[in-house]
Amino acid sequence: MIAAPSSDPLQLTRDGQLRNFISIEGLPRSVLEQILDNAASFVDVGDRAIKKVPLLRGKTVVNLFFEASTRTRTTFELAAKRLSADVLNIDIARSATSKGESLMDMLRNLEAMASDMFVVRHADSGAAHYIARHATPDVAIINAGDGRHEHPTQAMLDMYTIRHYKGRFAGLKVAIIGDILHSRVARSQIHALNILGAEEVRLIGPKTLLPADIDSLGVRVFTDLEQGLQDVDVVIALRLQKERMDSALLPSETEFFHLYGLTEERLRHAHPDAIVMHPGPINRGVEIASEVADGERSVILHQVTFGIAVRMAVMSMCMSGRETEQPGGRADHGGSHATPR
Amino acid sequence: MSAEQFDSPHIEGLLDDMVQQLLAHVRDHDLNEYALVGIHSGGAWVAQALHTRLEQLGHKVALGTLDISFYRDDFSHRGMRSQVRPTALPFDVDGAHLILVDDALMSGRTARAALNELFDYGRPASVTLAVLFDIGQRELPISADICGQRVALPPGHRVELRGPTPLTADVIEKGPQ
Numbered sequence: 001m002i003a004a005p006s007s008d009p010l011q012l013t014r015d016g017q018l019r020n021f022i023s024i025e026g027l028p029r030s031v032l033e034q035i036l037d038n039a040a041s042f043v044d045v046g047d048r049a050i051k052k053v054p055l056l057r058g059k060t061v062v063n064l065f066f067e068a069s070t071r072t073r074t075t076f077e078l079a080a081k082r083l084s085a086d087v088l089n090i091d092i093a094r095s096a097t098s099k100g101e102s103l104m105d106m107l108r109n110l111e112a113m114a115s116d117m118f119v120v121r122h123a124d125s126g127a128a129h130y131i132a133r134h135a136t137p138d139v140a141i142i143n144a145g146d147g148r149h150e151h152p153t154q155a156m157l158d159m160y161t162i163r164h165y166k167g168r169f170a171g172l173k174v175a176i177i178g179d180i181l182h183s184r185v186a187r188s189q190i191h192a193l194n195i196l197g198a199e200e201v202r203l204i205g206p207k208t209l210l211p212a213d214i215d216s217l218g219v220r221v222f223t224d225l226e227q228g229l230q231d232v233d234v235v236i237a238l239r240l241q242k243e244r245m246d247s248a249l250l251p252s253e254t255e256f257f258h259l260y261g262l263t264e265e266r267l268r269h270a271h272p273d274a275i276v277m278h279p280g281p282i283n284r285g286v287e288i289a290s291e292v293a294d295g296e297r298s299v300i301l302h303q304v305t306f307g308i309a310v311r312m313a314v315m316s317m318c319m320s321g322r323e324t325e326q327p328g329g330r331a332d333h334g335g336s337h338a339t340p341r
Numbered sequence: 342m343s344a345e346q347f348d349s350p351h352i353e354g355l356l357d358d359m360v361q362q363l364l365a366h367v368r369d370h371d372l373n374e375y376a377l378v379g380i381h382s383g384g385a386w387v388a389q390a391l392h393t394r395l396e397q398l399g400h401k402v403a404l405g406t407l408d409i410s411f412y413r414d415d416f417s418h419r420g421m422r423s424q425v426r427p428t429a430l431p432f433d434v435d436g437a438h439l440i441l442v443d444d445a446l447m448s449g450r451t452a453r454a455a456l457n458e459l460f461d462y463g464r465p466a467s468v469t470l471a472v473l474f475d476i477g478q479r480e481l482p483i484s485a486d487i488c489g490q491r492v493a494l495p496p497g498h499r500v501e502l503r504g505p506t507p508l509t510a511d512v513i514e515k516g517p518q
Contacts, residue, residue, distance in 0.1 A: 041408065041410075049461065052461070054457070
């Protein structure tokens with residue numbers, strides 16, 4: 001599988017409503033802003049006596065995780081449950097795919113159970129896009145991370161966090177530090193920040209952990225952490241993805257921390273009101289010092305709380321987008337042989 | 342196009358009348374304490390206008406707002422409204438006497454959705470419905486105890502309130518459902 005190009009008809013209905021959420025790239029600013037606005041309403045649901053609204057009552061959401069995840073899967077599950085949907089968690093490692101059942105056969109079976117939404121996490125770039133093209137158009141697909149390609153709901157919860165603390169994107173300087181090469185989170189964040197109108201997106205990391213085509217993304221690249229941090233409003237530390245490192249890209253974790261670890265000392269170069277974010281899980285003492293992760297500028301745990309609201313917004317928008325879709329307004333599902341429902 | 346219009350002085354008069362009905366209701370039912378809850382967006386404007394009048398008369402009343410987008414029964418046909426405003430109930434719903442305020446009462450579906458949402462916040466002691474316009478055409482067993490004006494509309498029409506200040510209203514043709 002190769003990384004999919006932007007695919008508006010796959011993600012948007014003819015009248016511009018979200019129907020699948022595969023990538024940030026290719027979405028208009030208005031849709032991203034609508035996600036953030038809707039998420040703001042859902043944040044309050046978490047504070048209620050009954051943390052549930054009936055929007056997706058009677059819908060079935062399938063968490064299809066081909067790759068290990070705790071935080072993303074549980075927040076998707078919680079988001080679906082707070083929308084009153086029924087949730088199925090499929091642990092692929094233990095499912096029939098490990099007994100030789102093909103991916104398409106498994107999808108057909110899940111469709112036959114009248115599922116309404118697949119939340120897909122996969123180690124291959126383009127996996128969610130592939131499933132969206134081949135699943136019946138009645139099922140909404142949400143990308144929960146595909147290889148090195150995108151992790152759009154994570155980026156939107158990061159955007160929500162930034163807007164919550166900074167109130168705007170215009171004029172903001174945002175630094176993303178560390179393992180950009182393996183990071184689908186960084187790729188989605190860069191697209192989202194550019195679409196939402198951040199003034200400057202900076203990438204900071206060793207050359208070996210920066211992708212070759214990085215200049216085409218509309219960013220400033222720094223290999224020196226302190227230079228890159230100068231005056232930034234938002235600092236995002238990325239997790240060093242040890243499980244994806246298949247060659248000698250780094251001398252050692254200690255060496256990485258020495259050069260690119262986020263410490264209080266280095267954070268002094270950023271704007272005095274800068275916030276510190278991290279998509280989790282944190283490698284303490286590798287990409288971020290404990291004093292920073294637990295420090296007063298850290299908003300890392302708020303990101304998790306906002307993540308539930310953002311996922312509720314995306315799920316309800318995808319569902320309502322396809323519910324209101326006019327006949328004939330569906331995208332061309334090349335290669336699809338949809339099961340009748 | 343607009344078949345009928347309600348200008349600002351007319352609506353001010355209806356609001357004055359609603360305040361009198363409200364005070365009579367409060368007196369008849371011995372409500373020591375009660376709160377206004379306006380349904381976004383028209384109902385919130387009306388609730389705010391009633392609240393202002395009550396304060397001018399020396400009555401201290403809590404004011405909240407409700408957005409029922411998440412509780413609509415036509416979600417599967419109409420989808421999510423693009424702009425959902427936060428529900429804000431700055432008081433304890435448990436045991437409270439609530440005056441639920443909307444701009445117009447027609448099918449009763451909005452009031453039903455509002456009741457469902459209110460009960461997710463707690464168990465109110467009582468809920469009284471107050472509306473600026475009662476259009477009739479009910480589809481559910483719901484009625485308003487406090488009402489500014491009853492309006493008979495030709496089929497396929499509705500009242501649209503414009504605000505927040507000044508409040509005016511037009512009778513307009515319903516858009517496509």
